[in-house]
Amino acid sequence: MSENRFRAVNRAVPKTDAFSIMGGAPVYTGDMVPRDALTVLLLRSPHAFARVKKVHKDKAMLVSGVVCVLDHTDVPSHRYSNAGASYPGNNPFDRRILDEYARYVGDPVALVAAETEEAARKALKLIRVEYEVLQPVLDYETADTDPSVVHPEDNFVFQCDIGGDLEHNVLSTIQSDGGDFDAAYAACPIQLDETYHTMANQQAMMETFRTYSYLDQAGRLTLVSSTQITFHARRLVSQALGIPQAKVRVIKPRVGGGFGAKQSMGTELFAAVVTHLTGRPAYCCFTRQETCQCTNTRHAFRIRVRMGADLDGTVRALWVDSLENAGAYGEHAANVIGLSAHKTIPLCAKAEDWRFTGKVVYTNTTPGGAYRGFGATQGCFAVESTLNKLAVKLHLDPTLIRLKNIPEVGKPMSAYYGEVLQSCSLDRCIATGKKMISWDEKYAPAPFSKPSGPHRYRGVGMAVSMQGSGITATDNCSVTLRLDDGGFYTLLIGASDIGTGCDTILAQMAAEILQCDTEKITVSGVDTSYSPYDKGSYASSTTYITGNATTKAAKELLGKMYDAAAETLKVPREELFFDGESFSGRGARLTVFELGRDSVNRFQTWLSATASFSSPTSPPPFVAGFAEVEVDTQTGEVKLLDLVGVVDCGTVINKALAHVQAEGGFAQGAGMALYEQVHLTEEGKLSTNSFMQYKLPSRLDLPPIRIAFEESYEPTGPFGAKSIGEVVINTPSPAIMAAIQNAVGVTIQTLPATAEKVFMALRAAEGQKEIR
Amino acid sequence: MTLTFTLNGRKMSQEISPDESLLSVLRRCGCYSVRSGCDTSNCGICTVWVDGHAILSCSYPAPRAEGRSVTTMEGVRDEAQDLMTFLAEEGADQCGFCSPGFIMSVLAMLRELKDPTVDEMEQYLSGNLCRCTGYNSQHRAIVKLLEKRRDEHHV
Ligand code: FES
Ligand code: FES
Numbered sequence: 001m002s003e004n005r006f007r008a009v010n011r012a013v014p015k016t017d018a019f020s021i022m023g024g025a026p027v028y029t030g031d032m033v034p035r036d037a038l039t040v041l042l043l044r045s046p047h048a049f050a051r052v053k054k055v056h057k058d059k060a061m062l063v064s065g066v067v068c069v070l071d072h073t074d075v076p077s078h079r080y081s082n083a084g085a086s087y088p089g090n091n092p093f094d095r096r097i098l099d100e101y102a103r104y105v106g107d108p109v110a111l112v113a114a115e116t117e118e119a120a121r122k123a124l125k126l127i128r129v130e131y132e133v134l135q136p137v138l139d140y141e142t143a144d145t146d147p148s149v150v151h152p153e154d155n156f157v158f159q160c161d162i163g164g165d166l167e168h169n170v171l172s173t174i175q176s177d178g179g180d181f182d183a184a185y186a187a188c189p190i191q192l193d194e195t196y197h198t199m200a201n202q203q204a205m206m207e208t209f210r211t212y213s214y215l216d217q218a219g220r221l222t223l224v225s226s227t228q229i230t231f232h233a234r235r236l237v238s239q240a241l242g243i244p245q246a247k248v249r250v251i252k253p254r255v256g257g258g259f260g261a262k263q264s265m266g267t268e269l270f271a272a273v274v275t276h277l278t279g280r281p282a283y284c285c286f287t288r289q290e291t292c293q294c295t296n297t298r299h300a301f302r303i304r305v306r307m308g309a310d311l312d313g314t315v316r317a318l319w320v321d322s323l324e325n326a327g328a329y330g331e332h333a334a335n336v337i338g339l340s341a342h343k344t345i346p347l348c349a350k351a352e353d354w355r356f357t358g359k360v361v362y363t364n365t366t367p368g369g370a371y372r373g374f375g376a377t378q379g380c381f382a383v384e385s386t387l388n389k390l391a392v393k394l395h396l397d398p399t400l401i402r403l404k405n406i407p408e409v410g411k412p413m414s415a416y417y418g419e420v421l422q423s424c425s426l427d428r429c430i431a432t433g434k435k436m437i438s439w440d441e442k443y444a445p446a447p448f449s450k451p452s453g454p455h456r457y458r459g460v461g462m463a464v465s466m467q468g469s470g471i472t473a474t475d476n477c478s479v480t481l482r483l484d485d486g487g488f489y490t491l492l493i494g495a496s497d498i499g500t501g502c503d504t505i506l507a508q509m510a511a512e513i514l515q516c517d518t519e520k521i522t523v524s525g526v527d528t529s530y531s532p533y534d535k536g537s538y539a540s541s542t543t544y545i546t547g548n549a550t551t552k553a554a555k556e557l558l559g560k561m562y563d564a565a566a567e568t569l570k571v572p573r574e575e576l577f578f579d580g581e582s583f584s585g586r587g588a589r590l591t592v593f594e595l596g597r598d599s600v601n602r603f604q605t606w607l608s609a610t611a612s613f614s615s616p617t618s619p620p621p622f623v624a625g626f627a628e629v630e631v632d633t634q635t636g637e638v639k640l641l642d643l644v645g646v647v648d649c650g651t652v653i654n655k656a657l658a659h660v661q662a663e664g665g666f667a668q669g670a671g672m673a674l675y676e677q678v679h680l681t682e683e684g685k686l687s688t689n690s691f692m693q694y695k696l697p698s699r700l701d702l703p704p705i706r707i708a709f710e711e712s713y714e715p716t717g718p719f720g721a722k723s724i725g726e727v728v729i730n731t732p733s734p735a736i737m738a739a740i741q742n743a744v745g746v747t748i749q750t751l752p753a754t755a756e757k758v759f760m761a762l763r764a765a766e767g768q769k770e771i772r
Numbered sequence: 773m774t775l776t777f778t779l780n781g782r783k784m785s786q787e788i789s790p791d792e793s794l795l796s797v798l799r800r801c802g803c804y805s806v807r808s809g810c811d812t813s814n815c816g817i818c819t820v821w822v823d824g825h826a827i828l829s830c831s832y833p834a835p836r837a838e839g840r841s842v843t844t845m846e847g848v849r850d851e852a853q854d855l856m857t858f859l860a861e862e863g864a865d866q867c868g869f870c871s872p873g874f875i876m877s878v879l880a881m882l883r884e885l886k887d888p889t890v891d892e893m894e895q896y897l898s899g900n901l902c903r904c905t906g907y908n909s910q911h912r913a914i915v916k917l918l919e920k921r922r923d924e925h926h927v
Contacts, residue, residue: 018860021868022875023852024805024845031804204903206809206817206869256807256869257904288811499867499904656863660909664866667906691814691901699907700898 045102048136048684065119084229184353188308207256209266260370296369340379447745461738482608487593494534515580540723625731636759665728780847866904
């Protein structure tokens with residue numbers, strides 16, 4: 001692709017907010033809390049499952065400075081979902097702001113609002129709760145036969161039929177088929193049947209959940225919140241409180257990361273209910289422990305893969321059978337499970353006979369939610385690991401087995417909702433990745449082929465992955481672009497920049513069409529009272545969905561500017577020339593500055609355009625990921641030596657930001673593969689609830705992650721772009737596990753591959769001891 | 773109790789409670805760049821300097837700052853300008869929440885180690901977590917900064 005085709009996109013443009021966020025300007029939620037805001041703290045259940053018989057609040061109420069103490073009898077009883085998703089949707093209304101049941105260790109039971117944090121803390125200690133302790137459901141693999149029922153309430157609402165059976169703790173069951181899996185599998189000379197487990201990983205964005213609320217000048221309940229779903233939050237808050245949406249306003253300032261966590265509400269309603277009931281500003285900020293233990297995590301999965309193949313490595317039949325732990329509440333769970341199959345099976349494009357079965361169960365554990373990759377990550381680990389196993393079994397190079405199976409442009413992908421693939425450079429991604437990691441030198445099929453020191457062996461592995469770009473025919477957004485007095489443009493968006501840089505890349509797109517510098521576009525967002533509607537930032541959607549709306553609006557605005565210039569200059573539109581600074585033709589000239597001035601002073605219509613976009617398709621971006629490890633057979637320790645990712649996200653809109661998105665995604669993927677262990681106590685408490693216990697990769701744990709792009713051109717995307725945010729997290733787990741297998745011959749099918757687990761597997765392989 | 777200390781070059785007196793962390797006092801003094809990420813001294817986001825040394829303000833008892841000189845991002849914006857420019861060029865400021873603490877650590881490192889190797893750099897900065905970037909872009913920015921400084925010395 002030629003370097004000079006674009007002036008504003010396809011370049012490394014610094015973020016529009018770079019210097020304010022780096023310089024420590026007070027631009028995040030917690031920096032702007034009104035001085036008189038009440039501090040809101042929550043009392044949380046020590047039991048995994050209990051019914052709240054009575055909350056004794058009297059002593060707490062007496063603490064000086066306490067304004068209110070609330071339990072489930074004091075708050076509106078409407079059920080809702082914390083999940084931010086377009087509606088009507090399929091997330092169950094299974095929550096109350098405070099509930100009669102505590103469904104996991106940490107579920108809130110009572111709330112205190114006080115003038116100071118000290119007063120609130122003191123009051124919390126004085127609340128006494130009478131519980132009826134119930135038998136918790138802790139093991140998701142047996143939840144559907146457990147006699148306990150996690151959701152016994154009679155006002156639970158399924159928005160639509162998702163195959164739920166609450167008596168058996170089943171939130172959703174799902175099945176879809178392409179062709180005839182059973183017949184095709186039976187006919188295959190090679191059959192694999194493997195089971196995998198993935199963990200409930202923490203998104204671990206550095207800014208914890210926080211919201212403050214107040215009544216604005218119009219008496220509207222106004223929330224300033226660290227959220228990815230500004231507009232959905234407005235709807236959900238109105239539903240939970242039982243007040244009209246017109247009475248709720250949500251503002252998103254700068255956000256310190258989300259990675260999907262903030263696609264569900266966290267603190268919003270606890271601040272909001274206090275302001276709603278007392279009229280006072282209120283601030284609720286979760287500690288790191290609360291964020292880890294009491295908001296949401298990645299959903300834990302057990303995935304069984306049955307793969308039938310020809311002797312040459314062509315996969316003919318594929319069945320993904322997923323069991324997902326929703327945890328105590330069902331945010332996003334019924335959608336997450338679908339991606340474990342629909343974004344993995346299509347990568348075995350010749351498997352026309354496929355099946356997907358899935359079951360989502362409730363348990364009395366920390367709720368799952370959205371985390372970058374959203375089910376595709378879990379599925380990728382299982383399916384790609386099975387494909388790697390197939391390669392080992394057939395003595396085939398795993399890169400060559402991919403080339404036999406990957407999808408082709410122009411063909412429909414039956415397991416991907418029948419969508420026709422319009423852009424894909426995965427073959428080039430694989431070729432480039434092989435070169436970068438020196439695959440042909442480093443890959444030796446037999447384990448223990450590459451000793452690198454006393455009891456140390458090296459190995460390489462790889463995997464491929466795809467995601468989507470927004471949600472087909474569901475997610476919608478609008479943007480408004482206008483020419484302002486002073487000759488600059490204002491771009492109003494509802495998409496939530498949570499660090500992802502969408503403010504910047506959308507400005508780049510507008511600038512590309514308006515032929516100006518990116519700095520000439522002022523981006524404003526998000527305040528539901530003046531931003532155009534946007535579904536929010538999730539599902540890898542901003543570049544593609546909001547990007548398409550932005551280019552549409554920019555083209556429309558440019559057309560209007562042409563018309564206005566033609567009329568002012570009395571020159572036919574076709575004879576006008578626009579260079580980004582001015583319109584000229586027949587010797588006359590009108591600058592953008594003059595046009596902006598006239599637009600506000602003279603014209604009968606303001607030069608502005610609003611465009612909407614909803615996509616009939618969700619073009620997949622692709623990644624080929626490679627890893628090299630060194631395994632110490634005496635300790636089981638896995639050292640990650642190299643991580644290479646080659647990405648097809650269509651046209652790269654911002655070369656610096658896309659690069660860092662990819663590096664960051666690979667880093668999180670490596671954490672999931674090797675370090676991020678999740679532990680539940682016997683009582684069902686998530687004990688890996690701080691950065692002390694939950695090991696995020698530090699800069700000492702990661703090799704220099706090496707990223708390259710193999711651009712394709714997506715005809716439906718803005719300037720040929722697809723998404724990048726999520727796909728980059730998927731490949732490290734299967735690639736690293738394959739590298740471990742390649743080094744020392746053991747296969748890890750339950751993440752993460754800790755030294756202990758690898759050591760045990762090595763021992764088992766030696767036959768010294770049978771260890772499960 | 774009253775804490776008397778120097779904050780970003782200015783003498784200050786501030787009422788504090790004896791068990792308060794320096795982080796909480798600094799935010800009360802309007803230094804909003806100082807933020808918390810973890811509550812367990814693991815993330816480095818709250819990094820500031822006391823008498824020129826990088827410390828974690830979340831676990832530093834405020835009374836210990838009595839008579840000392842405290843520096844936050846607000847006090848080193850000029851010194852940080854080049855580093856911020858290189859970080860911005862690399863896109864190393866994704867959500868930016870870790871940036872002020874990280875920058876304080878980098879500037880402290882550059883005062884201590886004139887020309888750190890990559891290994892020294894990683895060791896020194898290992899307490900500064902970043903969930904967004906995977907760290908590489910931060911390292912590229914530091915290397916660029918070191919190169920620029922070297923060039924300036926040679927001119
Ligand atoms: S807040 Fe994390 S180390 Fe201080
Ligand atoms: S940029 Fe977000 S945590 Fe570092």
